[in-house]
Amino acid sequence: MSRLFGTDGVRGLANRELTAALALGLAQASAVVLTKGHHAEARRAEGRRPVAVVARDPRISGEFITAAVSAGLASSGVDVLDAGVIPTPAAAFLVDDIGADFGVMISASHNPAPDNGIKFFAFGGTKLPDEVEDRIEAAMSEPQLMPVGGDVGRIRRFADAEDRYVLHLLGALPNRLDGIHVVLDCAHGAASAVSPEVFTDAGATITLIGADPDGMNINDGVGSTHLDNLAAAVLEHGADIGIAHDGDSDRCLAVDASGAVVDGDQIMAILAVAQKEHGRLAHDTLVATVMSNLGLIRAMADHGITVRQTRVGDRYVLEDMNEHGFTLGGEQSGHIVFSDYATTGDGILTGLSLVARMAETGKTLAELAQVMTVFPQILINVKGVDRERLAGDEGVAEAVAAFERELGDSGRVLLRPSGTEPVVRVMVEAADQETADRVAHALADVVRERLAL
Structure with missing residues (x-):
């Protein structure tokens, strides 16, 4: 069972x-x-x-x-x-x-x-x-x-459930958001009422999309998994930033004034540097997962910040943070945890913190995002394979070792078995898109051949 x-x-x-x-x-x-x-x-x-x-x-x-x-x-x-x-x-x-x-x-x-x-x-x-x-x-x-x-x-x-939460979020803000125009995409979800209230109370000018839930339209072409409408709205309204939540608002992704996506890794990089500047980044450490971009690790090293990587899943990030007393962690998908203020990922708090950093520094989101260079990343789900044999297959291990030698310090390879399906996930990062694509597909072919059911 x-x-x-x-x-x-x-x-x-x-x-x-x-x-x-x-x-x-x-x-x-x-x-x-x-x-x-x-x-x-x-x-x-x-x-x-x-x-x-x-x-x-x-x-x-x-x-x-x-x-x-x-x-x-x-x-x-x-x-x-x-x-x-x-x-x-x-x-x-x-x-x-x-x-x-x-x-x-x-x-x-x-x-x-x-x-x-x-x-x-x-x-x-x-x-x-x-x-x-x-x-x-x-x-x-x-x-x-x-x-x-x-x-x-x-x-x-x-x-007074909502009122308590709003006051909590406002109390966590380091500074006001006056002068920043934000497009909020609430995914027709749980943040549709509270997110615009908090951003407005904090001083931001807001434009709303995806904030009319009817019980059946949650995540339907809106929210953090569908960023095209948000990018278009930012451009249409000349906004400074777009913030997208998912259906239950435990994650946040962003787009800059040009409509370019700023993912969870980039958001973590921006906020980790901010926390370190203010002496609030415990042990000068950020907790991420094995799926976080190599560019994040490189950028944090340049700022004297250690990156610890856990298994995929915000629960594992949380466990590591709680065990060792770290204050910031998250995932590329936009689950960001501020352990001083939250016990789980909080998409509204993440968005507020990102906009607060813009207001504090006077920099655009695009300028802040330059803190890290995103390495091209390819993810291939190889289906119909025996994931149980992955760890012990010599042919796969040899192929991984060969590609790691080829990539050197300019990339990495990660193979992960699915926890529930006959699938192995092949992830490759490299200095350029062509190399990442070539290595990922070649390694996927090896996995498919060696582990076929």
Whole structure:
């Protein structure tokens, strides 16, 4: 039986794979596992019930899934604070802010509208480690003694959820954004109300696109996975910068005044240099993943900043940051984590910080992005191969070694097996596009031949 939890909670086609019954069962199991901490026991000792924050993005299916999750929690003796439609990082912040025992976010992030997902945050607003997710999954098949009478939970609206988050974001800003014209693309998602409010309160002039969610248009041709409309809007309105969120606003990508994309690696480079200048970059270290561009590592070295690289996934970036006390990390995809202010990637905070750096320095985004040179990067997904044989295949290892010798210090090679599919991902970076393309396709051919099913 395959694991229910994926890399970012439980996801699937709403009402087909992610059903109301599954949501109810997950909620009841989470109530068992996530209320065993001393904080929950202290509440019980005082005659109070455990508390969970529940939130969602605007997908139409989020309404019935929220109802099922809330019912599962309340039937298990947990009081529910329903925060409504807010970003994922807002839900995580609120769990920590009010001292809730845990939180539940109902979202499928950048996936299309028919999909949905359920992810959990532990006490403090942190993502769950694999072993805790496994305990929740196991608890779903175990009989539970359900509370009755006055021991069942209550469901209440979290009336000031958005206001708390807005004040938190404004408090994290180092300076105001006056004089900067920003086009905001909210992906018709969870940031559609709060992001324009915060940017306006911080002094920016804003133009909005992708901020009219109807339950079915989330991520549809807009947001951080579809940047063409944002680039066009920046050019049309003569804006200084475009900021794109995804459906649940845990990531941020940008375009400069010419419409050129500024990705997560470039954003991290800009913000790492800013934090170091202000003495806020802990241990002069940035945490990225193995997929981050070689240009990032080179640029940071030039500024006396060490780059640590983790497995792909913001949860692994977070784990490394938390373990070693680092303050900035993220992914090329735009998941950026500021551990002084957030327990997960926060797309609005990232966008605010980027615009604040423009306002502070008086530089354009294009000028700031010159801090790093992006190496051409080619990624090929080789399908229909045995990913389990990748690590031990001598032919593949020899090919990798040969290409690494050829590229020298001017490039790199990375092979990664998919965690769920018969796929090996071949990534090559080189000093020029032609070399990167040639090496990537040649190596993909070797993988295809050696590991064919």
